Amino acid sequence: MTPPPAPAPSTAVRDALTTVLFGPDFRTEHAFWRKLTTTEPFRRRTCATPREQLDLGYARLRLINRSLDSAARLACDVRALTALHEWLGPVDPTLTTLAGIHYNLFLGSLLDHDPEGRRDLSAYLRMDEVGTFLCTEVAHGNDVTEVETTATYDHDRDGFVVRTPHARAQKFMPNTSEAGGPKSGLVAARLVVDGTDHGVFLLLVPLTDGTGTRPGVRVRPLPARMGSPVDHCLTSFDDCFVARTALLAGVQGHVGDGGEFGSALASRRRRLLVSIGRVTPGKLAMSACAVGSARVALALAVRYAGHRRVAGPRGTGSVPVYAHRTHHGPLADALATVFAMSLLHRRALDRWESSTDADGRADAERLVAVAKGWITWRARDVIVECRERCGAQGLLEHNGLAELVTGIEGTITAEGDNLAVQAKAAAEMLLSAPDAVGERSGEGEAPVGDLRDPAFLRGLLADTEAAWFARARSRMSAAPPGDALGRWNAASGAALRGVEAHAARQAAEAFATSLAALPEGPARRRLAEVERLFLLRQAGRAAGELLAVGRVTAEQVRALPDLYEEAVAAVAAHAPALVESFALPDEVFADRPIAGAAYADAHDDPAGPWHRTPVRTAEGATR
Structure with missing residues (x-):
């Protein structure tokens, strides 16, 4: 089935879906962030x-800082931080990485642990120092509780001596080079x-x-890596002294005037989690970056599919490549x-803001945490699919898809590797009460629906x-007792599938909430499709498990592919209009040739023979 051309969306429909x-x-x-992407410097x-590219990222970072009414307010506003990543992530991944580190992990941590404002942050707020x-x-990495850098209190000097004990304890991948000007860092020790x-x-x-580096600090650049260029380095400390006030103190602990340690928390793990609490907003920022990047990739692919023409069925001439089910389906x-x-x-x-x-x-x-893993993995799937749908054009840097393909890998690893983060969530959910993971009784009952x-x-x-999760618990129970790792290994595969289903269920419930808020009309119909x-798609992926536990019938499983094809056709018919709800500014497309019908003009050769006026010879021929 060839989907009909999508009608231009009405402003009301587009705006309603943008709000969704x-x-x-x-x-x-x-x-504000959307507008920033349209300005010449960005x-x-x-x-x-x-x-x-790295120098441009730091220059843009300072432009952002000068445009803010308050750098501290941005650092304390998780919605503003995530919006920054959502819009600037697909525009300049280098900039987004630098901004997330400076405003969230660095400034945010300093402000969180100094609510009374005793520490002078003016150099960082003005960005005299990054x-x-x-x-x-x-x-x-993920086992951050085991870091080996030490900060030993020196009573005589009333401060700490920071030391890197061996090569394995070098700080890995902070942006600590000379690029970007003077820098300070928050060091976990x-x-x-x-x-x-x-x-x-x-x-x-x-x-x-x-x-250069400060006394006691050593910085060495890491080898080039895939993705956006950031000055990631190995950083080590050789008896680097800092004053007692350098410690980010709070309920997690402090060192008093007499050099005594005190803490309101007995658990050393809990002390660490309080200290690095900014990692959670960082996960939200990574999700936002992935969402924004996937939107841009999809919008480019849908546009290109509409104006790239290929041969149609015999005798029909050329058609947009989007007309083929094999192209518009994915x-x-x-x-x-x-x-x-x-x-x-x-x-x-x-949920994070309201808790x-x-x-x-x-x-x-x-x-x-679950959302960060699910979203960034799905974003990779989407971006790679869109790149492939754009063929060789999708590999060219000037079309902007190639950098999204490599950039998404950074979001998958940043703020906790996805698999480790998902495994932690799986373990917590596995050990929770059954109703905490939505477990439903009655396995084997005939489905009604x-x-x-x-x-x-x-x-x-x-x-x-x-x-x-039931399968995971069963496998854990069947494993030999006394072997905690063996029991987890037996259960982990199924538990991770449970986390994946949990994320999809949360997304489905968000769909339902959004639909309930929309009045009857075209916007609601498009969202329902x-x-x-x-x-x-989710039901199809889980069909075997659902059939095994008696939640669907064999007849329903056989019906799923046809129902899925119907749903694909309904969405494909409106896809060009639906991407308008992404609210991407025209400037994003103007800077990427593949987005326009005249994309071939980017490859024009001013000296090409097609630009020469034919010259007629005396014999009447042209040359």
Whole structure:
């Protein structure tokens, strides 16, 4: 079936769907960052070398800082931070990385642990110095509780001596080079007072002064890596001294005037989690960056598919490549995924901001972590699919897809490797009460429901989640007792599938909430079509497990492919119009030739023979 050309969306439909994707406060949360991407300093440009791109990123970072009414306010506003990543991530991944480190991990941590404003942050707020964050070590990443850099209290000098004990403890991948001007960093180190290790804390350490490293600091560049150029380095400390005030103190701990250590928290792990609490907003920022990048990739691919023409069936002439089901099908599926990613991101952000008590905060933090993994993995799927749908044009740097392909890998690893983050969530959910993971009783009961009913399809997602966690518990119980790692290994595969189903269920519930808020009309119909495609895709992936636990019948499983094809056709017919709801400014497309019908003009040769006026010879021939 060839989808008919999509009608231009009405302003009302486009605006309604934009509100669905971005929330009701678009002007407050997003308009500033969207506008910034249209200004000349932030327009897409070609840099000859990675160093030029890096220098451009730092220059743009300072432009952002000068445009703010308050750098501190940005650092304290998680919605503004995520919006920055959502809009600037696909425009300049280098800039987004630098901004996330400076405003969230560095400034945000300093402000969180100094609510009374006793520390002078003016150099960082003016960006006379750029802030960075040194936590990961060569041998310690997700196991941050095991970092080996030490900060030993010196009573005589009333401060700390920061030391790197061996090569494995070098700080790995902070942006600590001379690029970007003077820098200070928050260094995660084991706090040692009077010979006692009190766990990992953060200390503010000056690193460079614009001409070189500070005393006791050593910085070496890492080899080139894939993705956007950032000055990632190995950083080590040779008896680097900082004053006692360098310690980021609070409920996690402090060192008093007499050099005694005190803490309101007995658990060293809890002390660390309080110290590095800014990692959770960082996960939200990574999700936002992935969502924004996937939107741009999909919009480019859909535009290109509409004006790239290929031979149609015999005797019909050429048709847009989008006319082929093999081409528009994956793009329609990607569109449903991008809507789901957007809605899950908003849901996690809302939950994080609204959580108040300890239990609610823990649940919200887990959802943020699960969403980060699911969204960034799905973004990679979407971006790679869109690149492939654009063929060789998608490989050219000036079209902007290639950098999205490599850039998404950074979001998958940043703020906690996805697999490690998902495994932690899986373990927590596995050990929770059954109702905490939506487990439903009655395995083997005859299903009651219609595959055309979205409520039934959402219920199947809950069934899938429950089934995978039930399988994980069963495998754990069957494993030999006394072997904790063996028991986890037996359960982990199924538990991770349960986390994946949990993320999809959360996205499905976000769809339902958004639909309930829309009045009857075209916008609601378009969103319902997108929701249906997403739900059917999830049901199809879980069909075997659902059949095994008696939640669907064999007849329903056989019906799923045809229902899915119907849903693809419905979404594909409106995909060009639906991407208008992404609110991407024209400037984003103007700087990427592939987005325009005249994309071939980017390859024109002014000296090509087609530009020469034919000259007629005396014999009447032309040359």
